Amino acid sequence: MAEIRNIVILTGAGISAESGIDTFRAEGGLWEQHKVEDVATPEGFARDPDLVLRFYDMRREAIQTKRPNPAHDALARLDEHWEGNLLIVTQNVDDLHERAGAKRVLHMHGTHLNAWCTACDAKNPWTGTLADRPPCPACGTNALRPDVVWFGEMPYEMERIYSALRTADLFVSIGTSGAVYPAAGFVRDARSLGARTLELNLERSQGSGWFDESRQGRASELVPEWVDTLLDK
Numbered sequence: 001m002a003e004i005r006n007i008v009i010l011t012g013a014g015i016s017a018e019s020g021i022d023t024f025r026a027e028g029g030l031w032e033q034h035k036v037e038d039v040a041t042p043e044g045f046a047r048d049p050d051l052v053l054r055f056y057d058m059r060r061e062a063i064q065t066k067r068p069n070p071a072h073d074a075l076a077r078l079d080e081h082w083e084g085n086l087l088i089v090t091q092n093v094d095d096l097h098e099r100a101g102a103k104r105v106l107h108m109h110g111t112h113l114n115a116w117c118t119a120c121d122a123k124n125p126w127t128g129t130l131a132d133r134p135p136c137p138a139c140g141t142n143a144l145r146p147d148v149v150w151f152g153e154m155p156y157e158m159e160r161i162y163s164a165l166r167t168a169d170l171f172v173s174i175g176t177s178g179a180v181y182p183a184a185g186f187v188r189d190a191r192s193l194g195a196r197t198l199e200l201n202l203e204r205s206q207g208s209g210w211f212d213e214s215r216q217g218r219a220s221e222l223v224p225e226w227v228d229t230l231l232d233k
């Protein structure tokens with residue numbers, strides 16, 4: 001096994017499932033309860049802002065009652081002890097990676113815990129609601145929206161992600177169905193740049209065939225096991 005120094009980890013809703021946060025595509029998942037185009041697109045927000053703001057208020061309140069699980073804890077431990085480069089790129093808008101103690105985390109689809117002012121562009125730390133149209137703490141305008149990347153919008157920090165993929169020796173995907181791009185394309189990018197690729201997921205994802213190795217199981221078991229092998233080396 002070639003020397004592993006630089007690691008990029010992609011996480012999705014599956015890593016937070018055992019913390020009690022709904023995934024998107026599972027039975028009874030978020031996309032069964034709400035139409036994506038109504039609640040997670042700029043067009044949906046323009047059409048019915050109340051529906052969208054209430055949808056995110058409900059989720060923002062829910063995640064604050066949840067706790068990190070052993071998968072989040074294991075990645076925080078890896079982050080603390082790994083001397084090489086490490087970047088945890090998450091599609092999740094919850095803060096469970098950070099609450100577990102991970103530092104080298106990048107939220108490519110934004111975060112629940114910020115309110116973004118579409119008037120002055122300020123990103124305000126936020127734990128409350130937005131459907132009641134509170135004023136922006138920076139400019140006082142009532143033009144706040146969730147600081148999340150909707151479908152059709154450009155994900156955050158793509159350049160930082162691609163530069164990490166360019167030097168990665170190992171790309172690991174955890175708890176994601178591989179249904180949403182550009183995240184679902186990272187395994188092919190990493191592979192074409194020479195990295196080894198590993199999938200840890202409850203079931204084979206849509207991009208499973210692109211991984212050198214795919215392990216099925218619960219993140220709370222697979223991730224601590226994988227981190228132990230990496231740190232005990």
Ligand code: BV8
Nearest residue numbers: 012013014023024025091151152175176177180181202219
């Ligand atoms: C963009 C934030 C231009 C909001 C989200 C190429 C081809 C086709 C389409 C496109 C394409 N390029 C772009 C598109 C369009 C679109 C797209 O991908 N559409 C799909 C539906 C076909 N993409 C976009 O619009 C993106 N923007 O492309 O801009 C561009 C192009 C190129 C380069 C730069 C820019 C923006 C997409 C972001 C949308 N916002 N979230 C919110 O959260 O409300 S996406 C949202 O859904 C999540 O963030 C996540 O990304 C996705 C959900 O996927 P997962 O996290 O994987 O969750 P899912 O439920 O699907 O799966 C869970 C998995 O976990 C399952 O596999 C399950 O087995 C597993 N699991 C469950 N329990 C466990 C478990 N695993 C382990 N343990 C367990 N216990």
